[in-house]
Amino acid sequence: MNRFAGTLYQLAPVWGQNLLLTGFGMALERERYGGRFREYRDMLSRTEWYSRADLQAYQDERLRDVVRHAYDTVPYYRRRFDVQKVRPGDVRGRADLPKLPVLTRDDIRRHFDELRSTAVPARAMRKGHTSGTTGTPLTVGYDRETVWMTYAVFDRHYRWADCRFGRNGSRVAVARGNVIVPLRQKKPPFWRRNRSQNQLLLSAFHLSKGNLPAYVEALTRFQPDVIDGYPSTLYVLARFLQTNGMTFPVKAAVTSSETLYDFQREVIEERFACRVFDYYALAERVLFSGECDRHQGHHLAMEYGVAETVDSSSLPVPDGSVGRLVGTTLHNAAMPLIRYVTSDMSAIRPGVCPCGRGLEVMDDVTTKAEDLLTLKDGRLISPSVLTHPFKPLDCIEGSQIVQTEPDRMIVRLVPGTGYTDTLGQHLVKELKGRLGEDMQIDLELVQELEQTSRGKFKWVTSRVPIGI
Ligand SMILES: [Zn+2]
Numbered sequence: 001m002n003r004f005a006g007t008l009y010q011l012a013p014v015w016g017q018n019l020l021l022t023g024f025g026m027a028l029e030r031e032r033y034g035g036r037f038r039e040y041r042d043m044l045s046r047t048e049w050y051s052r053a054d055l056q057a058y059q060d061e062r063l064r065d066v067v068r069h070a071y072d073t074v075p076y077y078r079r080r081f082d083v084q085k086v087r088p089g090d091v092r093g094r095a096d097l098p099k100l101p102v103l104t105r106d107d108i109r110r111h112f113d114e115l116r117s118t119a120v121p122a123r124a125m126r127k128g129h130t131s132g133t134t135g136t137p138l139t140v141g142y143d144r145e146t147v148w149m150t151y152a153v154f155d156r157h158y159r160w161a162d163c164r165f166g167r168n169g170s171r172v173a174v175a176r177g178n179v180i181v182p183l184r185q186k187k188p189p190f191w192r193r194n195r196s197q198n199q200l201l202l203s204a205f206h207l208s209k210g211n212l213p214a215y216v217e218a219l220t221r222f223q224p225d226v227i228d229g230y231p232s233t234l235y236v237l238a239r240f241l242q243t244n245g246m247t248f249p250v251k252a253a254v255t256s257s258e259t260l261y262d263f264q265r266e267v268i269e270e271r272f273a274c275r276v277f278d279y280y281a282l283a284e285r286v287l288f289s290g291e292c293d294r295h296q297g298h299h300l301a302m303e304y305g306v307a308e309t310v311d312s313s314s315l316p317v318p319d320g321s322v323g324r325l326v327g328t329t330l331h332n333a334a335m336p337l338i339r340y341v342t343s344d345m346s347a348i349r350p351g352v353c354p355c356g357r358g359l360e361v362m363d364d365v366t367t368k369a370e371d372l373l374t375l376k377d378g379r380l381i382s383p384s385v386l387t388h389p390f391k392p393l394d395c396i397e398g399s400q401i402v403q404t405e406p407d408r409m410i411v412r413l414v415p416g417t418g419y420t421d422t423l424g425q426h427l428v429k430e431l432k433g434r435l436g437e438d439m440q441i442d443l444e445l446v447q448e449l450e451q452t453s454r455g456k457f458k459w460v461t462s463r464v465p466i467g468i
Contacts, residue, residue, distance in 0.1 A: 010182055018193045021180065025196035032151040033166065035144055040152035047303050048156065052358045055302045060093030062330040063306060067091045067100075069117065070336045076107075076114040077338065094306050102314045102326060102339040105138050116141060120334040130283040140284050141335035149331045150285055153301045157290040161252035161277040163226045167196055170251070173219055175202040175229030175237070188214040200224065204233045205451075212240040219248060227272060228254040232457035235264040238271040249273035256281060258457065260364065263387055280365050286327030286340050289362055292355045299359040300348075305329050307362065308339070309348050319350040325365070345372070374464045375435060376406040383460040389430035395419040400449045403462040408440045415445050 009020050047055065070077040071088040080101050081087070090099055108115060116125065125141045155165050163170040180192045181203035190206040193199070200222040202215060215237065219227075227234060227250050234253055241248055253268050253276045260278045268276055279290035280298055286305045289298035300307050309323030310316055317323035325342045347363045373381040383401075390399055395418035403409040411431070413424065428441045435441075451457055 014189060014192070017180070018195075021192050021194045021201065022196050025194040025199070029166065029196055031144075032147055035148050037148040037152055040149050041155050044152050044156045044301075044303060045159070048299075048357045048359055050358045052352060052360070055358050055360075056094065059302055059306050059330065063093060063097075063328065064088075064091065066328070066330060066336050066338065069119070069333060070338060073117040073119040074115060074336060075118070076111050077336075079114075094308075097306065097308060097328065097339060098310075098315055100339055102310075102341050103337055104341050108138060108140060108337070108340075112139065112141075115335050115337075117334055117336070125334040128283045128285065138284075140337065142285050142332045143334035146285050146329070146332040146334070149304060150281075150288070153288045153304050154279075154281075156301070157277065157279050157288075158226075158254070160290065160292045161226070161254060161275075162293075163252055163254075165197075167198060169198060170225035171198050171200075171223060172226045172228050173200045173202060173222060173224035175204050175227070175233040176257070181206060189218065190215065191218050202229070202233075204230065207233065207236050209240075212237070216240070216246070216248070225251045226254055227252075230258050230457065231255045231260040231264045231268070231278075232258055232459075234268050234272075238264075238267040241271040242267055247271050247273050252277055254279065259383065259459070261383070261387055261459070263390075278364065280344075282327065282342060284327070284337055284340055284342075285332060286329045286337050287325065287342070292353060292357060294353055294355045296353055297349055297361040297363055298365075299353065299357060299361055302359050303330065305331075307348065307360070309346060309362075314339070314341075317347075319348050322347045322363075325362075373401075373403050373409070373435070373460065373462050374406065376438065377436070381435065386431065386434065386460065389427055389434070393423060393427060395423060398449050399459070400457075401460045403460075403464055406464050407438050408442075409435075410442045410444055412444045412446050412449060414447065414449060 005020070005024070009017055012020060047058070050058070068088040071081055084101055086099050090096060120143055124143055126143070126147060128140050128142060130138045130140075158165050158170070178201065180201045181190050185206070188211070190203045190211060192201045194201055200218065202218070207215070234255060248271065250272050252274050253272050255268075255276055256279045260276065265276050275293070275295060277291050278298070279288070281288045287307055288301040288304050291298055306328040308316055308326040309321070310326050311323055314326070322345050325344045325346050327340050327342060328338050329336050344365045346365045349361045349363065352358065353361050372383075375381060386401065390396065395416050397414040397416040399414070400412040401409060402412070411427070413419075424443050428443060431441055432439055449457065
């Protein structure tokens with residue numbers, strides 16, 4: 001929505017907002033599901049069954065085109081490749097990617113115009129914005145081919161969850177970061193309807209104990225097939241159901257955009273009586289991965305982009321080892337991002353998934369680089385490890401960890417009934433047991449936890465830079 005439409009939306013009554021959302025949804029539908037969308041969708045339903053070798057051959061072929069196109073029409077790459085003395089012909093496939101320089105967020109910010117292909121007219125370029133978990137928002141450009149391919153890949157993910165996208169598809173309750181309900185609004189409805197995509201959009205900014213019964217009523221009226229949102233938001237809904245001894249069966253829960261912790265998955269699956277199909281996507285549109293019905297890691301959409309996991313020298317780490325995720329587009333001619341360095345850590349697994357799809361499998365991205373705690377002795381601590389001391393503490397409504405220095409962190413707690421200082425001290429002791437006695441842990445009791453401006457929740461934040 002542009003700024004004018006945004007203002008109009010904020011001022012409109014609820015019925016007007018529903019109409020605007022539906023109209024906006026129709027425009028989006030034309031943009032996303034027009035053109036070659038169907039062609040890509042059909043292609044993806046075939047290629048997922050290709051062998052690993054065939055998929056890699058497909059990637060090699062596309063990659064040669066992308067690199068050639070980048071060198072011929074994108075001034076930034078021409079300059080960088082020349083400096084490194086690499087020719088497009090030197091890149092015959094994915095194995096040759098380490099010959100090329102990596103591309104960082106900073107590079108894109110500084111060289112946005114130089115990164116645009118001269119072969120693609122400006123009017124054909126769309127712009128996407130990332131929410132900037134690092135506090136530095138980023139704009140990237142992409143073309144319509146990339147839009148269609150992206151939505152074809154999303155469509156496949158929904159299909160893996162046995163659901164369908166779109167007007168005649170599954171009924172989807174969406175709980176994401178869109179500010180669809182003005183923050184000043186204090187009474188229900190905290191949701192809006194997008195009829196063109198069969199969605200009920202739930203505000204992620206009004207979830208409070210007092211408002212939750214109204215959310216459940218709205219869900220009951222809407223009867224969704226799918227509940228789709230941030231893990232933290234679905235977890236809040238699931239916890240509410242749990243506290244009240246309720247279940248709300250749906251066909252599938254789809255999560256993304258945040259780390260999905262095991263404790264969240266368990267409660268969501270139990271209370272919505274379904275499996276969680278998590279996916280990983282980047283606004284930069286270079287990588288996509290999602291869980292199939294075997295739930296043994298995330299399948300990389302190898303037709304969409306090439307994933308690498310690298311060390312601090314941008315060299316590949318072996319399969320099975322954790323490295324920083326680096327992605328290369330196989331479609332975006334308008335602004336081809338080659339070896340784009342993400343802020344996420346993962347491992348690409350050896351072997352194939354028991355489902356039989358040839359698509360590579362990577363570990364869940366449980367570790368955003370900035371979520372890892374870096375200790376004084378250099379140990380990198382994954383947030384998942386820290387969930388355990390919190391598990392037995394039912395008297396805590398919520399928690400958040402901020403590491404401020406190598407040997408200092410703040411633990412914010414929203415205390416619930418039954419919370420005592422002794423329990424708090426016990427938690428500190430348990431955490432020290434994992435992090436070391438020299439870690440200074442300051443407990444802060446708060447009423448609410450901090451969200452990012454997009455309504456995302458980060459459980460662990462570290463302000464200590466990591467070495468890799
Ligand atoms: Zn699979």
